[in-house]
Amino acid sequence: MNKLLSGVRILVTRPEHQADNLSRLIEEQGGIAVRFPTLEIIAKDNALEIKQMLANPDLFQWLIFISANAVNFALKANDGKIACTKSVRFAAVGQSTAQAMRMAGLNVDLVPESGYNSEALLAMPELQQVEGQRFLIVRGEGGREQLATALRSRGAEVNYLEVYRRVIPRIDSSPVVELLAQHSLDIVTVTSAEALQNLKLMLDEKNNKLLSLITLVVVSNRIRCIAADMGFNRIIVTNSPIDTAILETVITCVTGE
Missing domain, CATH: 3.40.50.10090 (Rossmann fold)
Incomplete structure (x- = not known):
């Protein structure tokens, strides 16, 4: 079976207790889900x-x-x-x-x-x-x-x-920083404006510049506007905030189809 996301690294910023399903969907398509919760509920x-x-x-x-x-x-x-x-x-x-x-x-x-x-x-x-x-x-x-x-x-x-x-989770950001330094992170997914703003706060200026060069998948035009103001260069909006719609958008970004 052809896995459409084979080897693609995707940052999943959903809260820890809500990240399982999207991460599983990504991994079923051969992708690498990099869990980095930027919100704690x-x-x-x-x-x-x-x-x-x-x-x-x-x-x-x-x-x-x-x-x-x-x-x-x-x-x-x-x-x-x-x-x-x-x-x-x-x-x-x-x-x-x-x-x-x-x-x-x-x-x-x-x-x-x-x-x-x-x-x-x-x-x-x-x-x-x-x-x-x-x-x-x-x-x-x-x-x-x-x-x-x-x-x-x-x-x-x-x-x-x-x-x-x-609240902003107290977690180690060094794995994400390392991926950014290696230019090994392919797509970032964000499902709320606050999660996006926290992501910026959890990284320093240098890493935010690297982050802004990566394709960002968001779930609303409101978040797209905020991301554009933050300096993101390529922002794609999903049709829906559900995990399957996020996955479909990620696949489209990767395959161009």
Whole structure:
């Protein structure tokens, strides 16, 4: 069987607990997955607040989960369950989040058929007339404000429940530095703006210059713009943030097909 990525070294910057699938897909095609997590996802120290907020979900008309991490950390802090009531509807920003919700036994009442961000969710017909409705957005600490801002502009009341935070991992960067010095790294994959910014912080100026010469595969035009501002020369955007789409884009970069 012809392995399309034979010998190709690909930097995988996903958090450690989320890197297995993409790394496996790369290795199945003969590639070398170089794991270098530039984000670590950890629980916030607010389990009591999470329990209190999720004890009565019917106080809200909508619960929106921003990511699979939002689902998993909310459940972890709330004894593995979230009550489903007829008065509350559950929404997911994208298909990966929806899958995590279904695996947790939650209803998925609304998820964009295409797209995987706040803009796609905001375009759904169900969220056009929301005046007077109450929303709880379950997310990580910080993050984009567009979803809440748009819903508030449509007359909704919006609260946040932050269940995790992102930090820069304390790991040895010397294996990546060595690959950069040898010009042996072929492609870099990045799935969030923060992961990209942390990657830059984890390397010095000399190695960032070397890094900017390597093909960068990202999962959104927003990240592409940030990468361009950071000096990356060749940036390719995937059709979707899922691992199979990232793999397909990497293969296209390598084979030109």
